[in-house]
Amino acid sequence: MLQPMAMAPAPRRFGAVNWRGVGALYRRETVRFYRYAWESLAGPATSALLFLAIFHFALGGGEIRPGISLFAYIGPGIVVFMMAHSAFEGGAIPILFDKMEGMITDVIGAPLTPLEILAGYVLPVIANAMTVGAVILMLMAVFVDLPVHSVTAIIGFAFGASLLLALLGLVIGISVVRWDGYSAVETFLVAPLGFLSGAFFPIDNMPEAVRWVFHLNPVFQAVEGFRYGFIGQAQTSLVTAALVLTGLSLVLGLVAWRMLATGYRIKP
Amino acid sequence: MEPIFAQAHPPAPRIIGAVNWRGLWTLYLKEVRRFLNVFTQTLLAPVVTTLLFLAIFALALGGAGRQAAGVPFVEFLAPGLIMMTMMQNAFANTSSSLLIAKVQGNIVDVLMPPLSAAELTLGIAGGGVTRGLAVGLAAGLAMWVFVPLRIHDPAILLFHAVNAALMLSLLGMIGGIWAEKFDHIAAVTNFVITPLSFLSGTFYSIERLPEAWQIVAHFNPFFFLIDGMRYGFIGRADSVIALGLIVVPTVNALLWLLAHRMFATGYRLKP
Numbered sequence: 310m311l312q313p314m315a316m317a318p319a320p321r322r323f324g325a326v327n328w329r330g331v332g333a334l335y336r337r338e339t340v341r342f343y344r345y346a347w348e349s350l351a352g353p354a355t356s357a358l359l360f361l362a363i364f365h366f367a368l369g370g371g372e373i374r375p376g377i378s379l380f381a382y383i384g385p386g387i388v389v390f391m392m393a394h395s396a397f398e399g400g401a402i403p404i405l406f407d408k409m410e411g412m413i414t415d416v417i418g419a420p421l422t423p424l425e426i427l428a429g430y431v432l433p434v435i436a437n438a439m440t441v442g443a444v445i446l447m448l449m450a451v452f453v454d455l456p457v458h459s460v461t462a463i464i465g466f467a468f469g470a471s472l473l474l475a476l477l478g479l480v481i482g483i484s485v486v487r488w489d490g491y492s493a494v495e496t497f498l499v500a501p502l503g504f505l506s507g508a509f510f511p512i513d514n515m516p517e518a519v520r521w522v523f524h525l526n527p528v529f530q531a532v533e534g535f536r537y538g539f540i541g542q543a544q545t546s547l548v549t550a551a552l553v554l555t556g557l558s559l560v561l562g563l564v565a566w567r568m569l570a571t572g573y574r575i576k577p
Numbered sequence: 578m579e580p581i582f583a584q585a586h587p588p589a590p591r592i593i594g595a596v597n598w599r600g601l602w603t604l605y606l607k608e609v610r611r612f613l614n615v616f617t618q619t620l621l622a623p624v625v626t627t628l629l630f631l632a633i634f635a636l637a638l639g640g641a642g643r644q645a646a647g648v649p650f651v652e653f654l655a656p657g658l659i660m661m662t663m664m665q666n667a668f669a670n671t672s673s674s675l676l677i678a679k680v681q682g683n684i685v686d687v688l689m690p691p692l693s694a695a696e697l698t699l700g701i702a703g704g705g706v707t708r709g710l711a712v713g714l715a716a717g718l719a720m721w722v723f724v725p726l727r728i729h730d731p732a733i734l735l736f737h738a739v740n741a742a743l744m745l746s747l748l749g750m751i752g753g754i755w756a757e758k759f760d761h762i763a764a765v766t767n768f769v770i771t772p773l774s775f776l777s778g779t780f781y782s783i784e785r786l787p788e789a790w791q792i793v794a795h796f797n798p799f800f801f802l803i804d805g806m807r808y809g810f811i812g813r814a815d816s817v818i819a820l821g822l823i824v825v826p827t828v829n830a831l832l833w834l835l836a837h838r839m840f841a842t843g844y845r846l847k848p
Contacts, residue, residue: 340684341776345760347758347760347763347764347767348763348764348767351767351768352763352767355767355768355771355772356767356771359771359772359776361774361776362776363775363776363779363780364637364638365647366780366781366785367634367638367780367781367785368637368638369785383637442714489615489617489618492617492618492622493618493622496617496618496621496622496625496626497625500625500626500629501629503628504629504632504633505629505632505633506802509633509634509636509637510636510637511635514636514637515636
């Protein structure tokens with residue numbers, strides 16, 4: 310006589326971290342990114358080159374400051390703009406989609422701690438956003454000369470910008486109830502932060518009295534830090550930029566972690 | 578014995594003349610209410626985006642009394658931006674309407690009623706034109722706060738505004754009928770509509786392009802739309818306005834015939 314219970318597979322044991330669970334979430338986002346590569350990768354790359362072309366024809370090349378060509382200045386700005394956008398979308402859309410479609414139960418029903426869920430949603434998005442940035446840089450390098458001053462600054466600030474926007478996206482994705490809410494935040498918060506970040510113009514063009522407002526924009530700090538990696542100059546101190554990005558990321562990370570732990574707008 | 582009158586007086590079928598006016602009007606209202614229902618996304622968002630474009634280009638390029646085509650740069654830029662946002666929104670309206678209806682299956686509610694192919698084309702295009710013009714008007718008014726917009730020739734302006742909205746509505750319909758997945762229409766938007774609306778002289782006079790590209794531009798109907806719109810505002814065009822007055826309606830007529838044909842044959846609409 311067979312004894313069914315004796316034949317049952319033993320429960321999986323895992324240590325402090327459920328690596329396989331986090332890995333599965335990570336792979337899901339990565340697979341999604343590459344399956345829709347035409348939209349997630351080729352789309353931003355096309356837009357970036359379009360921006361470059363427009364500025365080229367409208368401004369006719371030239372130098373933005375002595376020794377710094379227009380392209381060396383706005384090229385890195387465009388890259389951060391596109392990375393920030395990709396990271397925000399990647400942070401917000403998957404969890405909102407999971408909530409709307411009811412698939413979120415598959416994630417919260419799995420033996421994953423809130424921190425593991427956070428990592429599973431955010432880490433692949435950072436990698437994807439940095440991939441977007443790398444691809445755009447390579448394409449730009451085909452058409453224009455980009456100087457390189459500090460690789461550390463380039464990678465560090467690319468990571469910082471992606472991390473911050475991915476976490477912001479996750480918090481927004483959890484907080485909003487419908488697509489309208491997401492698109493409102495994108496239009497009225499994220500797009501202005503991106504466009505008014507000094508990515509496309511030097512803030513020297515602004516009246517002195519309002520320049521401090523730009524310094525409050527974390528995307529501005531990211532743009533200046535990232536651009537420093539190319540041209541070796543920044544309108545802000547690199548320490549300030551790094552502190553702003555780290556501090557805000559910590560705050561948003563804590564908020565997202567608390568939301569996942571308490572099940573805010575996720576569990577009934 | 579109580580006679581049963583139910584069958585004796587069935588409601589008379591509605592008599593429809595040459596045109597199903599009520600059906601056409603209903604379809605048009607559906608298309609308009611569809612975008613008004615989410616006006617934050619469909620009206621406010623494009624206005625904000627347009628203002629942001631105005632801001633970055635004014636800040637990047639507007640300094641030091643920069644001029645384009647003999648007028649201050651922002652006055653040159655504003656008509657182009659209005660046209661760009663009108664185009665993108667007219668296209669988005671009709672393409673998303675048809676594609677969503679197809680994917681969700683409620684396209685039958687549009688195909689089943691007694692509406693001819695001409696009425697379907699007119700009703701849906703009308704919704705797209707309304708969205709395009711509404712966005713253009715809203716963006717123009719919002720810009721007017723920051724940029725002194727003067728109107729040189731209202732008739733030319735209106736002609737190009739209506740024809741642009743119509744051209745992109747028709748393209749959106751054709752795209753929406755052709756596409757089978759959202760990826761398809763996203764690809765058309767990313768790789769055709771956005772590049773064409775960006776590179777057709779929105780941000781610069783095509784005099785700045787290499788000579789060969791100036792000739793290529795004259796085969797691009799979007800160029801005539803933007804150029805004509807700008808003429809309506811500032812009274813100066815890169816090309817000959819009369820040429821645009823011929824090219825643009827011709828293109829629209831051809832697109833209209835194609836959209837009509839798709840509805841008539843049920844291409845990718847009926848099994």
